[in-house]
Amino acid sequence: MTHLLEVHGLKTYFKTEEGLVPSVNGVSFTVERGETLAIVGESGSGKSVTSMSIMGLVSSPGKIVGGKITFEGQDLLKLSAKEMRKLRGNDISIIFQEPMTSLNPVFTIGNQIGEVYRKHQGLSKQQAQVKSIEMLEKVGIANAIKIVHSFPHQLSGGMRQRVMIAMALACRPKLLIADEPTTALDVTIQAQILDLIETLSKEENTGVILITHDLGVVAEMADRVAVMYAGEIVEEASVYELFEHPGHPYTIGLLGSLPNMNEQRERLDSIPGSVPNMLSMPEGCPFHPRCAYADQECTVSKPQLVERTAGHAVSCLKAEEVRK
Ligand SMILES: Nc1ncnc2c1ncn2[C@@H]1O[C@H](COP(=O)(O)OP(=O)(O)OP(=O)(O)O)[C@@H](O)[C@H]1O
Numbered sequence: 338m339t340h341l342l343e344v345h346g347l348k349t350y351f352k353t354e355e356g357l358v359p360s361v362n363g364v365s366f367t368v369e370r371g372e373t374l375a376i377v378g379e380s381g382s383g384k385s386v387t388s389m390s391i392m393g394l395v396s397s398p399g400k401i402v403g404g405k406i407t408f409e410g411q412d413l414l415k416l417s418a419k420e421m422r423k424l425r426g427n428d429i430s431i432i433f434q435e436p437m438t439s440l441n442p443v444f445t446i447g448n449q450i451g452e453v454y455r456k457h458q459g460l461s462k463q464q465a466q467v468k469s470i471e472m473l474e475k476v477g478i479a480n481a482i483k484i485v486h487s488f489p490h491q492l493s494g495g496m497r498q499r500v501m502i503a504m505a506l507a508c509r510p511k512l513l514i515a516d517e518p519t520t521a522l523d524v525t526i527q528a529q530i531l532d533l534i535e536t537l538s539k540e541e542n543t544g545v546i547l548i549t550h551d552l553g554v555v556a557e558m559a560d561r562v563a564v565m566y567a568g569e570i571v572e573e574a575s576v577y578e579l580f581e582h583p584g585h586p587y588t589i590g591l592l593g594s595l596p597n598m599n600e601q602r603e604r605l606d607s608i609p610g611s612v613p614n615m616l617s618m619p620e621g622c623p624f625h626p627r628c629a630y631a632d633q634e635c636t637v638s639k640p641q642l643v644e645r646t647a648g649h650a651v652s653c654l655k656a657e658e659v660r661k
Contacts, residue, residue, distance in 0.1 A: 339410040341544040342368040342391070342512055348403035349383075349390045358615045360386040360399070362568035365642075368512065373538060373545040375555040375576070377591065378565035381612045384548045387565070388514045391546075392431055393421040408512070427457050430505035432498075434517040439501060440489040446473070446500050447485030453507040472503045476533055495526035502530065506537055513538065516548040531558055552591060556580060561648075564588050567613055567623040570642060574649040584651035586628045586659055622654060630655040 349361040361383045368374050376384050389395050391406055393413065406413040408429065416424065425431075433439045441449060450472060451465035460468060466485065473481035476499040489497055498518065505513060515534060535558060538545045547558055555562055555576065562579045564572040564587065572585040583589045590608035610627035613619055622640050625631040635654055642652040645660075653659060 340367040340407070341370045341372075341409060342546075343407040344387070344391065344404070345407070346404035347387065347390055347406065348401065349386050349395055349399060350402050352398040352400070353616075356616045359568050359618075360615065361390060363404070364565070364568070364570055365404075366563050366570065366573065368544040368546060370511070370544055371538065371542040372560045373535070373547055373558055375547045375549060375559035375562045376565055377549060377552065377555055377562060379550070379608075379612050381615075382565040383568040384565055385516055388431065388516050388546060388548060391514065392425060392429065393418075394425075426453060426510075427508050428510055429512045429514070430508065430510035431514040431516065432501050432505045432518045440497060442489055444488075445485065446487050446489065446492070450485075450500070450504050450507055453504055457508045468507070469503075472507050473500070475537075476500075476503045476506075477529060478503075495530075498526070498530060499533075502533065506541075509541055510543060512544045512546070514546045514548070517550070518547075527554075534558070564591070567618065568615065569623070569652070570650075571624065571652045572650065573642070578646075578649050582649070582660070584645060584649065584656055584659060585624075585653050586630050586655070587624050589659070590627075622652075630659055 345365045347361055347364045348359065351358040351360055364383070364387055366374065376387065378384055386395065386399065390401055391413070393416070395401060401414060408424070413421070447466055447469050450469035451462065454460045454465040454468045455462065469485055470481045473484055478484055478496065478499055484492070492500065513534070518530060518534065531554060534545065537543065549555060559576045561573065561575050563570045564585065566587050572579070572583070572588045579588065580592065583592055587608070608627060613623055613626070619626055621636045621638055622628070622631065625635040628635065638654060640652045640654045642650045644650045645656060
């Protein structure tokens with residue numbers, strides 16, 4: 338069986354006045370049907386640019402300059418803009434961080450979800466309305482009959498996010514990309530939304546890419562995890578393996594900054610130092626200026642992502658030492 342999604346050696350660069358920014362710099366991973374892959378890493382590590390690249394939504398000054406993205410065996414980088422539009426909304430959907438920016442303020446909720454059904458399944462206005470109400474109920478909106486007539490600004494943040502999820506799932510995508518789907522929401526709503534994504538992905542065998550800063554969410558939701566640092570994947574493993582035997586000093590740092598589970602979750606930003614400026618990346622390993630294990634070798638040689646044990650790959654010259 339082919340992978341649902343295969344990203345191979347993806348490079349997406351931004352041409353800025355200061356120079357070329359290698360936001361995604363040779364990223365490879367796969368997503369299977371029914372599987373949830375979490376992509377984690379600090380702000381600016383290239384997670385969103387990776388998902389935008391898959392969606393075919395990278396816009397100038399950004400450009401995919403290398404690699405291959407294959408969806409069900411189909412080379413996405415060879416599709417026309419029209420073919421890509423058809424794929425989005427039919428087979429691949431995305432839930433963005435901020436639902437207000439993705440909903441149109443001048444149309445009712447019913448109109449917007451209904452449009453997905455009209456466009457992609459050729460349903461009549463009335464049929465689309467019925468389907469929209471059903472989908473709103475599925476995402477846990479109780480008074481859906483009333484909500485279809487509301488405008489986005491009349492709803493709370495949590496409700497809007499549910500509407501976005503309803504829209505993203507209306508066409509029963511094979512791949513769902515959820516980019517920080519719950520960051521702006523309160524903890525109870527967060528849990529409900531994540532449950533919903535999980536249930537629907539299992540019911541429909543949907544592949545999910547979950548982009549998040551929150552390792553608590555990763556532990557609950559993911560099957561596998563890819564850790565990104567400065568535009569590259571530095572570690573990839575099953576969720577159990579990553580939490581039990583983290584192999585990259587950066588991952589260890591992220592796990593170290595996981596707040597006590599009984600406390601309110603925080604964003605991960607407590608590793609000393611910061612993500613390097615992509616315009617002047619350090620020589621050798623990009624993480625070496627922040628790494629407790631780094632020595633002279635790490636300042637000159639760049640590590641490759643190498644499979645250390647089955648299904649567990651780490652990009653670190655000191656991987657053996659780190660494991661001890
Ligand atoms: N339009 C743009 N022009 C120039 N550089 C950009 C542009 N969009 C993104 N970048 C650069 O690409 C890099 C990766 O950004 P990206 O948004 O993918 O990070 P991220 O890991 O998703 O962060 P966050 O968690 O904050 O969303 C950043 O260094 C950013 O500066």
